[in-house]
Amino acid sequence: MDKLKTSYMALIFGFLYLPMAVLVLYSFNSSKYSIRWEAFSLDWYRSLTTDATLVDAAMNSLLVACLAASVACAMGTLGAVGLYRYRFKGRNALQGLLFVTLMSPDIVMAVSLLVLFIALQLQLGFWTLLLSHTTFCLPFVTVTVLSRLQGFDKHLIEAASDLGAGEWQAIRHIVLPLAMPAIMAGWLLSFTLSLDDVVVSFFVTGPEFEVLPLKIFSMVRLGVKPEVNALATLLFAVSLAVVSGAQYLLQRKPQ
């Protein structure tokens, strides 16, 4: 049974990582038409250093992902604290709206945000992209943090106020530290969703602020450039390094 479990999990991981392996493999392929394997080469990494626009687009994507995740995290956490701590008029409506946002198909959200930005006559670009990504990350953070808060012992907060802590002190020293794992999970999830997004980005950004998916889609009309594989491989290597570094630090920390 254990062998079966392990092989099933390995199979799914294989499925998830096979396309990544393809990217890495083809990034070292000398053939311009990336299907057939010709010979090992570093050409695409070399041309990556000369083609700045692709790297710029990747940096833009990372920037938006970091900012959107952070803003969504701050606002979502405060919102979750509000929903957890207080009873107020319109609380159910707010929760309903959060649920709707969480469940909205990307395409519906993309369309509606585009209509909003055009109606407000906002120039499509960095700001519209950031606002949109923050919006679709927001409910994920709020729900993650709220579900963690709901698992707590409420007496902890009562104890804090009995000991003379004000509302802010109780939140700052009791609620936030307890919610911290969920806040971090919410940030990570938002960061991931933002980096991975194609649909919303397509609708709400303009030519003067290009992010990776748009850049690639515009390049593809001239055939998929192997530089994309090289860039993806580099980013993938960095992610793996970050993850293993974090893992190493966590393991080293005395339990």
Add this chain to the structure above:
Amino acid sequence: MRANVFKTSIILLLSVWLVVFVLVPNVLVLVASFLGRDESGFIQFSPSFDNYLRLLDPIYVRVFAHSLGLALLTTLVCLGMGYPFAYFLAQCRPSVRPVLLTLVIVPFWTNSLIRTYAIRSLLAAKGLMNNTLIALGLIDEPIRLLYTGSAVLIGMVYILLPFMILPLFSAIEKLDRRLVEAAADLGAGRWRRFWHVTLPLTLPGIIAGCLLVFMPALGLFFIADVLGGSRDLLVGNFLKDQFLDARDWPFGAAASVVLIGLLLLFLSAYAYSLKQFTAEEKP
């Protein structure tokens, strides 16, 4: 007094954001769906149901039916693949669980468009998949994998599987193992334990996972673009065409409204059947 200011401001912040960026835009789309266009393509303020009537054309009805069917199929495949995985993951040692969970997420840091192109080169006529099958002697000549419905399904499942795994895992991890053991002590076999204990207790995770896969599946236009043939037009492609290429916004808005309507219908049917199911379980 200060606590009150704090309370009001954190609630207002979230509410205002959601009203401005979710509620108002959707109302705008609803309004736009009743507008028309003049000859030169400018939006006209002459409210009518024309856009909705145009959607009744069999071509568009087929696009909707096809998209909903494909989204449903994607959801079922993801559930079938994801549930055992999440279940086994939850049985791993607590120290390795976060590592494995992170490994599920890492591919997502590479934008899904890039990964979809990777799947394309994998499935291409002279791609890795065909070469492997030929080398294994399973087929004699390359088979057509790309530009088929199955290619689109594979792409969808690939892009959305983690959205199923994560909520399932958190539901299964929370499951109180003692309840399953109690059922075993009372003589329930493997299947009865699963059907009557594990499954109902992890139902919230199943629902969350299914919704998180089904909803985005309707919009992933780029997967159909990259992996599918011309017959695989989905609602997402249709909306993208109307908004970004044909610029017929009122028509696109009407399609978006219909999509939301269908989803609400789906959701309420789902909620209703769920109520029946839980009523059966807990008399």
